[in-house]
Amino acid sequence: MDAGTELEDHFRRVYAGNVEAILAYAVRRVEQPEDAADVVAEVFLVAWRRSRELPPDDEVRLWLYGVARRVLANHHRGGVRRERLGERLRQRLTAVTGGDPAGEVPERLAVRAALARLPQPDREVLMLTAWEGLQPREVAEVLGVSSAVVRTRLSRARARLRELAGDELTEPGHVLDVMTVPAPEEGR
Structure with missing residues (x-):
C-alpha cells in the first residue's frame, strides 16, 4: 500500500469516526441546519488538506473540534458582514427606487x-x-x-x-x- 492510499484510508476512518460528533457540534452553534453542513464540510476540507499533520486517533476529535471552532468563528463573522452589507444594499435600493415602483x-x-x-x-x-x-x-x-x-x-x-x-x-x-x-x- 502506497503512502497516498494510506493517507486516504486514514482520512476516511477519521471522517467516519467523527463526522456525526462534528455535525452535532456545529448544529448546536448555528441558526440554520444548512449552515452546519457547510461548517462540517469546511472542517473536513481542512482535515483533508492537513491529513499528513493529523494527530493520533485518540486526539483527532479534539483537533477537529478546534478546527470547527475556528470555522464557526469565521462563519459568524461572515454572517455579521453579510447582514451589514444586506442592510446597506436595502438602504440603497430604497434610496434608488424612491417610492412604490409598482x-x-x-x-x-x-x-x-x-x-x-x-x-x-x-x-x-x-x-x-x-x-x-x-x-x-x-x-x-x-x-x-x-x-x-x-x-x-x-x-x-x-x-x-x-x-x-x-x-x-x-x-x-x-x-x-x-x-x-x-x-x-x-x-x-
Whole structure:
C-alpha cells in the first residue's frame, strides 16, 4: 500500500469516526441546519488538506473540534458582514427606487420583453450603457471591440428597442429611462 492510499484510508476512518460528533457540534452553534453542513464540510476540507499533520486517533476529535471552532468563528463573522452589507444594499435600493415602483411595472415588463428580442450583441451594448452606466469606450473595452462598433450597435439597438417596445411608450427617451436605474452614490 502506497503512502497516498494510506493517507486516504486514514482520512476516511477519521471522517467516519467523527463526522456525526462534528455535525452535532456545529448544529448546536448555528441558526440554520444548512449552515452546519457547510461548517462540517469546511472542517473536513481542512482535515483533508492537513491529513499528513493529523494527530493520533485518540486526539483527532479534539483537533477537529478546534478546527470547527475556528470555522464557526469565521462563519459568524461572515454572517455579521453579510447582514451589514444586506442592510446597506436595502438602504440603497430604497434610496434608488424612491417610492412604490409598482406603477412602472407594466412599462418595465414591456421594455424587458423588447430587450429580450434584440440580438445578444445589441442587448449587451444597451445593458452595459444603460444599466452599468459605461461610456462607449468602456463598453468597447469590455466587449473587445472598437468604440466605433459600439456606437454603431448602440444607435441601432436604441432604435430597434424603441420600435419593439411599441407605441404605448411615447415619451421621447422614455424606453431607455425605464431601463435605467441610477447608480447610488458611494458613501464612505
